[in-house]
Amino acid sequence: MAADINGRRDEFRQVLRDAGLVDSTGRWSAGTARLWLLGGYVDRGPDGVGVIDDVRRLADEADAAGGHTGALPGNHEAQLLAAHRFGDASVTGGKEPGGFRGGWARFGGREDDLRRLTPEHIDWLIDLPAVALVDDHLLIHSDTTRYKIISPHPVRPPTP
Numbered sequence: 001m002a003a004d005i006n007g008r009r010d011e012f013r014q015v016l017r018d019a020g021l022v023d024s025t026g027r028w029s030a031g032t033a034r035l036w037l038l039g040g041y042v043d044r045g046p047d048g049v050g051v052i053d054d055v056r057r058l059a060d061e062a063d064a065a066g067g068h069t070g071a072l073p074g075n076h077e078a079q080l081l082a083a084h085r086f087g088d089a090s091v092t093g094g095k096e097p098g099g100f101r102g103g104w105a106r107f108g109g110r111e112d113d114l115r116r117l118t119p120e121h122i123d124w125l126i127d128l129p130a131v132a133l134v135d136d137h138l139l140i141h142s143d144t145t146r147y148k149i150i151s152p153h154p155v156r157p158p159t160p
Contacts, residue, residue, distance in 0.1 A: 003038035003074065003141060007045025007110060009054065016058075026054070028061035028069075035062065036134065039074020039141035044108035048080075049116040056124060073128045074141035079104040081125060084117055 005012045016022040023029040037055055042048025059069040083104035090096075096103040105111075132139040 001036045001038060001139070004040035005037070005045070005051050006040055006043055006076065006108070007048035007051060007113065009045070009047040009050040011045075012051055012054065022058070028058055028065055028067065030062070030065075030067055032066045033062075034068045034070070034134075036070045036072070036132070036139055038072050038139060040076050041074070042080050042113045043076045043104075043110055046110070046112070048076075048110060048113040049121065052121055052124070070132060070134070070139075071128055072130065072132060072139060072141055073125060076107070077125050077128075079107055080109065080113060080117070081122065083109060083114060084122065 002012075002015070013022070013026055016026070017024065021028065021030040021033060021035055035058070041051040041055060045051075055069065055071050059071065062069040079100075082100040086100040088099040088101045090099050091103060094103075098105065101109075101114075104114075130140070
């Protein structure tokens with residue numbers, strides 16, 4: 001599992017190589033292995049859209065090899081989509097100068113990511129599940145261990 005790549009495409013690729021998940025050309029080489037990416041693909045670093053492109057490609061390549069690359073969205077993706085959709089419109093109930101786009105920029109948003117965002121990227125981001133239950137683990141993008149799950153019933157995987 002990995003999260004908060006934040007546009008650092010070169011470092012992301014190096015970590016994947018070091019972990020034996022991709023070969024020297026960046027192609028999936030881990031056979032049936034599973035990789036989960038927990039959001040934070042864009043902003044702050046120089047190539048967030050490139051990170052999204054890599055994740056999308058790795059998912060296809062892993063599936064073709066019998067492996068799996070899963071992806072969840074994080075707060076940076078939500079802010080990027082809001083900046084794209086709502087621009088400088090005011091944030092309801094907030095006092096964010098520059099509206100959605102201003103808030104996204106102050107959080108590390110990169111104009112190049114926003115400019116390079118295509119309808120395919122947007123559709124992919126919107127279609128990502130917010131959480132995933134993998135084996136006995138609930139995966140979610142989170143910045144703290146303080147969150148509590150309040151449920152009248154234990155969370156269990158569906159029965160086959």
